[in-house]
Each structure stands twice: as C-alpha cells, then as structure tokens.
Amino acid sequence: MISLNNILVLPILLPMASALVLLAFRKNNKAQKVIHLIASILSLITAIIIFVSIREFGTVSLNSGSWQAPFGISIVADLLSAIMVLISAVIGLSTSLYSFAVIDNRHVKYFYYPLIQFLLMGVNGAFLTGDIFNMYVWYEVMLISSFVLLAMGGKQEQLEGAIKYVTLNLISSSFFLAAVGLLYGLAGTLNMAHLAIKVPLLDNQNLVQLVSGLFFVAFGIKSAVFPLFFWLPASYHTPPVAISAIFAGLLTKVGVYSLYRTFTLIFVTNEEFTGTLLLIVGLGTMLTGVLGAAAQFDFRRILSFHIISQIGYMIVGLALKSPLAIAGGIFYIIHHIIVKTNLFYVSGVVNEYSGSYKLKELGGRFKVTPFLGFLFLIPAMSLAGIPPLSGFWAKFAVVKAGFDLQDYITAGMALFVGLLTLYSMIKIWNEVFWKPDPNEKNVSNIIDSKKKIYLYIPVVSLAAITLYIGLNAESVWEIAQEAANSLIDRESYIKAVLGDMK
Amino acid sequence: MILLLALMIGILYTAGFYMILRRSIVKIIFGLIFLGHAANLLIFTVGKLTRNSPAFIAEGSETAAATIAEPVSQALILTAIVIGFGVQAFAIVLLKKAYIEVGDDDINKLQSTDKLD
Numbered sequence: 001m002i003s004l005n006n007i008l009v010l011p012i013l014l015p016m017a018s019a020l021v022l023l024a025f026r027k028n029n030k031a032q033k034v035i036h037l038i039a040s041i042l043s044l045i046t047a048i049i050i051f052v053s054i055r056e057f058g059t060v061s062l063n064s065g066s067w068q069a070p071f072g073i074s075i076v077a078d079l080l081s082a083i084m085v086l087i088s089a090v091i092g093l094s095t096s097l098y099s100f101a102v103i104d105n106r107h108v109k110y111f112y113y114p115l116i117q118f119l120l121m122g123v124n125g126a127f128l129t130g131d132i133f134n135m136y137v138w139y140e141v142m143l144i145s146s147f148v149l150l151a152m153g154g155k156q157e158q159l160e161g162a163i164k165y166v167t168l169n170l171i172s173s174s175f176f177l178a179a180v181g182l183l184y185g186l187a188g189t190l191n192m193a194h195l196a197i198k199v200p201l202l203d204n205q206n207l208v209q210l211v212s213g214l215f216f217v218a219f220g221i222k223s224a225v226f227p228l229f230f231w232l233p234a235s236y237h238t239p240p241v242a243i244s245a246i247f248a249g250l251l252t253k254v255g256v257y258s259l260y261r262t263f264t265l266i267f268v269t270n271e272e273f274t275g276t277l278l279l280i281v282g283l284g285t286m287l288t289g290v291l292g293a294a295a296q297f298d299f300r301r302i303l304s305f306h307i308i309s310q311i312g313y314m315i316v317g318l319a320l321k322s323p324l325a326i327a328g329g330i331f332y333i334i335h336h337i338i339v340k341t342n343l344f345y346v347s348g349v350v351n352e353y354s355g356s357y358k359l360k361e362l363g364g365r366f367k368v369t370p371f372l373g374f375l376f377l378i379p380a381m382s383l384a385g386i387p388p389l390s391g392f393w394a395k396f397a398v399v400k401a402g403f404d405l406q407d408y409i410t411a412g413m414a415l416f417v418g419l420l421t422l423y424s425m426i427k428i429w430n431e432v433f434w435k436p437d438p439n440e441k442n443v444s445n446i447i448d449s450k451k452k453i454y455l456y457i458p459v460v461s462l463a464a465i466t467l468y469i470g471l472n473a474e475s476v477w478e479i480a481q482e483a484a485n486s487l488i489d490r491e492s493y494i495k496a497v498l499g500d501m502k
Numbered sequence: 503m504i505l506l507l508a509l510m511i512g513i514l515y516t517a518g519f520y521m522i523l524r525r526s527i528v529k530i531i532f533g534l535i536f537l538g539h540a541a542n543l544l545i546f547t548v549g550k551l552t553r554n555s556p557a558f559i560a561e562g563s564e565t566a567a568a569t570i571a572e573p574v575s576q577a578l579i580l581t582a583i584v585i586g587f588g589v590q591a592f593a594i595v596l597l598k599k600a601y602i603e604v605g606d607d608d609i610n611k612l613q614s615t616d617k618l619d
Binding site: 133136137140143144147148151154155156157159160161162163164166167170171173174177178180181182184185186190233234235237238295296297 | 575
C-alpha cells in the first residue's frame with residue numbers, strides 16, 4: 001500500500017526513471033517516442049492524484065530516507081506546489097506530443113527526449129523540495145538540461161543565445177549558493193519550515209535583509225525580472241519551437257515560485273523593504289517587457305518579451321501581499337503557463353506552414369488556415385486580458401488588489417500594460433493572419449496529415465484549458481485562493497513538516 | 503584565519519566579476535570559475551572554522567565531541583564543487599564551439615540574437 005506521502009517522490013522519480021530508460025534506446029526513434037509519451041501520461045496521472053489529495057488533506061510532507069525533519073531533506077507539497085506540479089505535467093505531456101512533429105532526428109539522436117525528462121525532473125524537484133539547498137541542486141539539474149537543449153542544434157545563433165543564457169544563469173547560481181551558505185551561517189538550518197521559525201527570531205535582521213536581497217537577485221535572474229532579464233529575449237527564440245515552448249512555460253515560473261515560497265515563508269520580517277523592492281521591480285518588469293515587445297518583429301521574440309511583462313504581474317501580486325493579490329498572482333501563474341506555451345506552439349505551427357518566424361515574411365494565414373487563426377486568438381486575447389478568457393480574471397484580481405490597497409499607480413500601470421499587450425497581439429494578428437501574403441507562392445496549406453495531428457492536438461487542448469479557466473473561473477479562483485491562504489498561513493506549512501516541534 | 507579567508511573571498515569575487523565583464527570569452531570562463539570558488543569559500547567560512555577536529559565521531563562513542571568542524575557546510579561545498587565542475591566543463595565546451603562557429607573570441611561580435619529584423 002502506497003501512502004500519500006510516498007507519492008510525493010513520483011513527480012521526481014518518474015521523469016528520472018524514464019530518462020534512464022530512454023538513454024538505453026538511443027538508436028530507436030520510435031521506442032523513444034512511445035516511452036516518452038507513456039512517461040508523460042503517467043506523470044500527469046500522478047500529478048492529478050497529488051493535486052486532488054493535497055486539496056482534500058492539506059499540506060503533506062515526506063522525510064526522505066526517514067531522517068527526521070529538519071535533519072534530513074523533506075519533500076513538501078502544499079497546494080501551490082501541487083498546482084505547479086500539475087501544470088508542469090500538463091505542459092510536459094502536450095510538449096511531448098508537439099515534439100513528435102517538430103523535433104528532427106538529429107536532436108533525437110543527441111538525447112532530446114531524455115533531456116526533456118531530466119528538465120521536468122529538475123522543475124518538479126524545485127517545486128516539491130522543502131530544503132533550500134536541495135532547491136539549489138534541483139535548479140542545477142534543470143539548468144544543465146536546459147543548457148544542453150538550448151545549444152544542441154549547434155547553429156551560430158543558438159550557440160550565441162546559449163552563451164548569454166548560460167553565463168547569466170551561472171552568475172545567478174553563484175548568488176543562490178552564496179545566499180544559501182550565508183543563511184545557513186545565520187540560522188544553522190536548511191529546512192525551509194525550520195528556517196521559517198528561526199529566521200524571524202534572529203537578532204541581526206539587517207543581515208537577514210541582505211541575504212533576502214541575495215536570494216532576490218538569484219531568483220530574479222531566473223525569473224527574468226527587470227533589470228535582470230536580458231538573457232531571456234536573447235535566447236528563447238533560437239532553439240526548435242518545442243524547446244522554446246517548454247522553456248517559456250516552465251523555467252521562469254520556477255523562479256517566480258521560489259520567490260513566492262521564500263518571501264511568504266522565510267523572509268517575512270522587513271515587509272516594508274521587500275514589499276517596496278518587489279513592487280518597483282514588478283512594475284519595471286511589466287513595463288519594460290511590454291515596451292520591448294512593441295519594438296520586435298519576430299514572432300517568438302515578441303512572445304519572449306511578453307513572458308517578461310507577464311512575470312511583472314506575478315511579482316506585483318507577491319509585492320502587494322494581500323490575500324487577494326497573492327491569489328491573483330497564483331491565478332496568473334496558472335493562466336500564464338498554459339497561454340504562453342500555447343502561443344509558442346502556434347508560432348511553431350505557422351512556421352511549419354510558411355517556414356518563417358519573421359512577421360514581415362508572413363501573411364495571409366487566416367485565408368488559408370482560418371482554424372489556426374481562431375486557435376491563435378484564444379490565447380492571444382487571453383494574454384491581453386479580454387473577458388471572458390482566463391487572462392481577464394487574472395488581471396482583474398491583481399488590479400482589484402491594487403485598488404483595494406489604494407495603490408492606484410500599480411493598478412493603473414497594470415491596466416496600461418494590458419492595453420499595450422493587446423497592441424502586440426493585434427500586431428501579430430495583423431501581420432501573420434490578416435495582411436496579404438508578401439510572397440504569394442510560399443503560402444502552403446500542406447502539412448503531412450500525421451504531423452498535423454501532433455501539431456494541432458496540443459494547441460487545441462491548451463486552448464480548451466484556457467477556455468475552461470476563463471468560463472469556469474470561479475472554481476479555479478477558489479483553488480488559487482486556497483493556495484494563497486496556505487501560503488499566508490505559515491503555521492500549517494511548518495506544522496506539516498516539523499510536526500508540533502517548536 | 504577568518505580575516506585571510508574573507509580577503510580571499512573578496513578578491514575572488516572582484517576578480518570573477520571583472521573577468522566576466524571583459525570582452526574575451528576565455529575570460530568569462532575564468533570569471534565563472536572564480537565566482538564558483540568564491541561562493542564555496544564563503545560557505546566554508548560562515549560555517550565557522552574549527553581547527554584540528556574533523557567532523558568524525560570518535561570510535562566507541564555515540565555522539566560527537568563538543569567542538570567539531572561543521573559537517574553540513576563541508577557537505578554543501580562538496581556538492582557545489584561537483585555541480586560546479588560539471589557546469590564549468592559544459593561552459594568551456596560551449597564557448598569553444600561558439601568560438602569555432604563565430605571565428606572570434608570577442609563577445610561584442612555575438613550580436614546576431616539581439617538584432618531587430
């Protein structure tokens with residue numbers, strides 16, 4: 001009989017096991033696809049089981065190797081972790097289908113599928129760990145897989161993008177490591193629940209503030225906030241689109257998740273300082289991202305800049321720190337991952353038809369493939385925040401939180417950035433779908449029908465999820481609210497990990 | 503001893519950031535390695551330095567002596583060193599490949615991903 005606690009390791013173990021099995025089938029393309037697909041489906045099933053049971057029973061913790069917390073490494077899932085694991089499984093499954101259509105044999109030969117599984121293992125590990133150093137290790141697992149995935153094409157622009165990505169992320173890792181070391185020196189523990197008890201009681205709160213700043217820089221680089229985001233638009237448009245899509249959906253959100261975790265659980269003193277810092281950075285991120293996108297004329301680069309601008313909303317949600325704002329931020333993360341990945345998928349489908357990502361070389365797609373046009377409109381309008389799609393409710397919550405706190409600048413800025421987002425989406429719509437095709441002959445309507453299935457299933461299903469979140473916003477909102485409450489109620493997390501020990 | 507290590511860490515961080523800001527891609531590698539070492543030494547130093555008493559439990563006794571060296575920071579550093587090795591090895595290969603591809607070791611030449619089209 002598997003108890004609920006033990007299931008918590010499955011989102012980490014399943015990708016690892018399947019990656020190891022995949023390594024044995026290097027030469028067999030077909031077997032790799034089957035194994036990868038089965039592993040992704042199993043991951044989704046376990047993620048659903050975890051999500052449902054966490055929602056019913058509350059935060060669950062597992063002491064790995066039966067070492068009593070805080071001495072061993074705890075694996076902890078509260079509702080936020082469960083949500084993140086569930087979405088990463090959804091993205092993992094849809095990307096695995098999409099990969100069958102767009103990933104060439106060269107990539108498969110150089111371990112594309114095992115690397116994706118290792119990436120998911122790192123991502124899930126970072127979501128589930130209850131130990132701050134362990135989180136560093138999962139970050140590295142995730143990073144090294146993403147480095148290889150980014151650079152494996154070997155083209156000049158991919159290598160250049162990879163250099164920028166690798167260098168800046170390694171700097172962030174060294175910040176992270178130094179911050180963990182300093183925090184351990186201050187508090188004498190690495191367990192996050194234990195830190196949550198000890199850190200607010202430390203005498204030297206100035207040093208705590210300094211360490212929280214280091215953590216902020218480390219996670220800030222990973223989640224691409226202003227002014228630390230430059231690696232993202234330099235690299236995300238270079239690899240094959242399936243890789244871009246999974247990166248766009250998951251990687252920066254691991255950084256955002258870590259910010260949510262540490263700044264609601266561990267660094268809760270000095271609220272004024274961290275709140276102001278997060279708010280300024282969040283607003284800057286929103287604005288620079290959306291302005292950067294306005295200048296771009298490459299499908300994927302526009303979308304990359306919009307990742308940055310959307311991260312800003314999540315950071316603002318954390319900065320305002322009222323229950324409504326945090327729930328809004330969590331809702332935003334849920335909505336954003338689905339929508340952004342889907343937009344990258346659509347850009348890939350357009351590329352399959354027309355062979356380009358450059359807006360100037362594209363056109364006339366609505367005439368030839370109207371269905372794709374509608375599929376683009378759902379995530380695009382959702383990103384811009386048009387009711388009744390998911391983005392509207394997410395933005396509504398953040399803006400309302402701003403008004404409730406009488407922070408009119410934040411609320412106004414959030415609305416303004418939403419308008420500019422709409423501008424960018426309309427720009428893509430006009431250029432890719434609406435305007436006549438600049439080179440008439442290149443408009444092809446022919447994709448191999450088997451390939452077409454793999455391209456369209458992920459797009460359609462993610463669009464369906466977007467519609468579901470939008471039209472059924474209340475139930476999703478309830479989940480976000482429960483997750484926010486469990487973040488704010490630190491005691492429940494601490495109790496789940498440490499029992500009644502004080 | 504602490505002062506010496508603190509100075510060393512400071513120098514490593516300074517040198518690391520200076521190297522990363524140079525335009526040569528070889529120097530970026532050195533910068534990254536310096537930063538890694540600096541972080542490791544930092545963890546070592548904040549874990550409190552204890553001389554002549556390694557983190558072992560003496561034979562026959564159940565618990566450790568009152569003052570032993572901090573074992574956790576040593577474990578952290580070992581993990582970080584291993585990870586650092588792997589990542590740095592990857593970075594070296596990547597930069598070598600990029601050097602062959604671009605034909606220049608000047609970072610300013612790596613602008614093709616930032617151009618507006």
